[in-house]
Structure formats: structure tokens, C-alpha cells
Amino acid sequence: MQIERLLAGIPTRWWLALGVLLIGLVLSYVVVVVNRRLLARAGVPNLIEGTAFERMARELGSSTVAIVAKLSGYFVFVLTVFVALTVANIQYTAVFWDDLVGFIPKLFVAAIILIVGIVVGDKTQLLVQEQLRGIKLPEVNVLPKLAKYSVFYVAVLIALSQIGVATLALIVLLGVYALALVAFSLVALWPMLQSAAAGTYLLLTQAYGIGDEVRIGDHRGIVQEIDVFVTHIESDEEEYIVPNRKVFQQGIARIR
Secondary structure, eight states, X not given: OHHHHHHHTSOHHHHHHHHHHHHHHHHHHHHHHHHHHHHHHTTHHXXXXXXXXXXXHHHTTOOHHXXXXXXXXXXXXXXXXXXXXXHTTOTTHHHHHHHHHHHHHHHHHHHHHHHHHHHHHHHHHHHHHHHTTTOOOGGGGHHHHHHHHHHXXXXXXXXXXXXXXXXXXXXHHHHHHHHHHHHHHHHHHHHHHHHHHHHHHHHHHTSSOTTOEEEETTEEXXXXXXXXXXXXXXXXXXXXXXXXXXXXXHOEEEOO
8 A cells, every 4th residue: 555655646757757768778779789780781890800999899898889889879878868857857957958968969979980080090000001011111110000090180180079179279280280290201201202212213224123133232132123112132041121222322233
């Protein structure tokens, strides 16, 4: 009897709010399952395989697809909670409801942009590394990281713009980053640019060719390969990979 009286004393709007919460819980679960399947069918797991974010997610017992799907479920459930609070007519809910309804979707989009930026940045690094694998110069190792962090930086700026950070400040930050990137690239890649210029000259003038026996500085051997950046020479025991800028700096002697 006491339980029935207690239940009878609960306002109807509270029961409605509880029903909204239950529906939201079920709906958020459905959203997680559907989004996970959609992302899997779209081939996202194969596209992001090998990225640092995916490896980190695996170590945590999850995956990138699962994290994105769960975020969408949390987004639905959080909105449901505030709808339930409104239905229950909780005091002060109306004060921040309008602002919150506008902010939560932006926060969700910002989180997705950050995750996509991290994954795309990792994938860009892998692709650049693959393209530069044949270039035997230590300076090129900085290019994959530059590409990765450039994608990260742009993703952070876009995410910040989603949550209301001043656009002008973001544009200024982007301009500063671009200038810093150009300056750093020139400093870090200057030896490679020198080698490229020297290699272009050597290929055009054909100062020596494959099969010639040459001496470059302290290295002597048969020329095996010449490209824009380096010259490969091979002796009986060793193979030397000489940056083309050193050919100009140290000079070259053809052995007759």
C-alpha cells in the first residue's frame, strides 16, 4: 500500500521523462550498432589500418570505428537526457536549454573532426613515407612528419571553429603556421634541395654514367645508379650512397 501511494504521488511528467530516457537509451544503442556496421561496410577499417590512432585504439581494446560509433551513441543519449529534463520540468533547465542544444552538436562535430584529422594525418604520413622510400637521404625523413602534423593542425583549427573560437584568430594562427612551416622546410630540406639541383645538373651534363669507375672524395667504385638526389657507387666490398651535393663539394674523378 505504501509503495502504491508513493508511486501515485510521482508526477506524470516524471514518468514521461523516464520513458524518454529509456527510449533514448535504446535509440543510442541502435545508433552505435548501425553506425559501426555502416563504417565497416564502407571499408573504413581497411583504410585506417596501420595508423597510430588505430594502434592506440587496439591497445585499449577498441577500434577507431567503435570509438566513432560510440561517440554518436553518446551524442544521442546526452540530447535525450536534456529532453527528459525538459519534460520533467526540472527548474533552471530552460535557462541553458537553447544554448546547450546548439552547442552539443557542434561539440560532437568537433570531436569527429579531431578523430578524422588524427587518422588522416597518420595515413598521410604512411603514404608520404611510402612515396619517399626510394630516396636515400636522411633529410626526407622530416617530410612525412611535416605532412602529418600539418593535417593535425588544420583539423584542430576546424574543430575549434566549430565550437565558436574566433575565425580571425584561427586564420592568423593558420598563417603563422604556414610561414613557420615554410621556414622550417627550407632549413631542414636545404641539403636535399642542394642535392636535387646538383643531381639535375649531373643528369643533364652526363659528367659520368652507369658503369664508369669513379672516385668521389674517399669513395671509389663503379657507378650503379644516378638519380636526382644521390649517386650509387659500388666497390668489391661496399656500396656507397653519395648525395649529389657532395659530388660538387668534393669533386669527382673518373678512373680510366
